[in-house]
Amino acid sequence: MASASVKVAVRVRPFNSREMGKESKCIIQMSGNTTTIINPKQPKESKSFNFDYSYWSHTTVRAAPAS
Template sequence: MSGASVKVAVRVRPFNSREMGKDSKCIIQMSGNTTTILNPKQPKENKSFNFDYSYWSHTSVSH
């Protein structure tokens, strides 16, 4: 399998009913193929990751 590569995709799914019932906030942002997890308690400690494909399926418009 020399030369074989793996493609990785990530998707932000919509909130489920439990999450909506708790008025949860989305802490994920996407820009191109970069996905950032926001830390609401420590904003300077956000984590960013790069993927081959990024899909936004969340119901909020800000991403």
């Protein structure tokens, strides 16, 4: 049996019109292939994940994770 491998990609999409109308804030940050989700209620609580590929398509500036 041949071995198989799976590559995983993540993309941060731009806000849609509803999100822009609500003046939503982007809670995702990317640095290389690491994607961090910031808890807006407790910013020091964040979750980070590593992916094979990370694509930033959001309209805001891409930010490095908070330390």
